[in-house]
Amino acid sequence: MPKTCFILNPIAGPSRRYDMPALIAQHFGALEGNYEIRLTQAAGHAVELARAASAEGFEVVAAVGGDGTINEVGRGLLGTAAALGIVPQGSGNGLARHLKVPLGLPAALRRLATPDFSRMDVGTMNGHPFFCTAGLGFDAHVSQHFALAGSRGLSTYLRVTLREYRRYLPVPVRVELDGQVEETNCYVLAFANASQYGNNAYIAPLADLRDGLLDVCLIDALPVIRAMKVSLGMALGNLPQSNAAEYFRVARGRVTAQAPIGFHVDGDYLGHDIEFVIDLLPMALAVAV
């Protein structure tokens, strides 16, 4: 069993049904004194906690939460010797699902007790690291409004998505992908390191965490029939085979928008901007899953 520090986000995911410390003790009890649980106190805190845990010599620093918590822990671990572990406790759990981490808690903890160590690519958008997906447009707009909704969970997410769909307009953009230039509209421009947003919504089902490339999904407009095709394609994992979205596979990108456009990394809305630089750090993060 590697020396493991659990970083627990108490607000991630649906309501908590488990006594997490007791459950962790059940599986890591043999490691008495060799594992620790630390709770985040605010957004951003997990970055510091992860960096400190690595400096203290923990071999695995496990994010107990969803993709936002993983993003913070992963950022704290970049450039350190510790590996990212995952105990899926988020609403969507995109990276955990991609990596086939068991979603049930006992199974996830059992797996984390004897993990396989490997490495994965890390994307950056305007310098912000992302591990699962980042994007501009409607998905970021939904993240922004979801954060303001006052409640979390899948039903809130779907309600916000439907409401904002009626209001959202695409923005004209100039997209440069590995030197190829396209003038288009951006309804959604997603950069996927992993295959899904979470909840098995496959925005880029062929994305590979270890290929040194990002899968790019461009949707320039989303009238109702196409929205239905996109939703179905994401659910079935065959969006690239439909004619509802364009796909590219690149190491870097640059986007210039004609008006400020919202962006997210790993599902967290970060703001609006007009210039975006997207890059990839090959195999930059150690993972223990």
Ligand SMILES: Nc1ncnc2c1ncn2[C@@H]1O[C@H](COP(=O)(O)OP(=O)(O)OP(=O)(O)O)[C@@H](O)[C@H]1O
């Ligand atoms: N103690 C805390 N209080 C308030 N917010 C926190 C705290 N700790 C972490 N956060 C923030 O909670 C947000 C949501 O966490 P996370 O993304 O892990 O859960 P989720 O949104 O339910 O799951 P997913 O991203 O998989 O859908 C993160 O953006 C993180 O910054």
